[in-house]
Amino acid sequence: MSELKARIGEAVKDAMRAGDKPRLATLRMVSAAIKQKEVDSRESLDDAAVLAVLDKMVKQRRESLAQYRDAGRDDLADREQAELDIIAEFLPQPLRDDELDALIDEAVSATGAASQRDMGKVMGQLKPRVQGRADMGAVSARVKARLGG
Template identity: 70%
Template sequence: MSILKTRITDAVKAAMRAGDKPRLGTLRMISAAIKQKEVDERRELDNADVLVILDKMVKQRRESVEQYESAGRDELAAAEHAEIAIIGEFLPQPLTDAEIDALVTAAIRDSGAEGIRDMGKAMGLLKPQVQGRADMSDVSARVKAHLQ
């Protein structure tokens, strides 16, 4: 079992003991997403796979927050923010803007990308390095800006 899955399982147990229902609900949702992916792929997930799931969950919640806030549903947006905070506990430290720029520059150099058509090469190198640590749409925009 991956270290990240173990941490999530331990957090579920702690939330159950503490009677923290909102936190427990979010942690169970994370566990269910991991188990579903394992069943679908018929293999045990490693830390990188779990990070991809967590990153996707945070992205979905950010999109929901935008929709709720534009619709004036602040209570639902607050609930999504709370879930983002809980999921974020299991993600690695986010990269700073300077770190992202350095990784983008290195990936463009290492991939030999010379224009927008080569953007996929650079993104292929970047994705494993920034997964769960930076918003991929932001990284993609930075790569695109460097290649133009």
């Protein structure tokens, strides 16, 4: 069992003991998403795969949060924000801008990328290193700018 999955399982138990229903509901949703991914792929997920599931959930929450705020639905936006905060507890520390730029520079030089045609190579090398630590959309925009886009 992956370490991250075990931490989430322990958090579920702690939330049950504490009687924290909103936290428990969010953690159960996370566990269900991980379990669904395992059933779909027919294998136990490692930390990287669990991190990808969490990253996807965070992205969904951010998109919903923006839509709810635009629609003036602060009640729903607050619920999404609470879920986002709970899920984010299990993600690694976010990268600072200078760290991200250094990783991009390193990936560009390692792949020998010279133009936007090489963006896939750069992103392929970056993704495992920044997954869960940076918004992949923002990373993609930075790589595009770096490659002269």
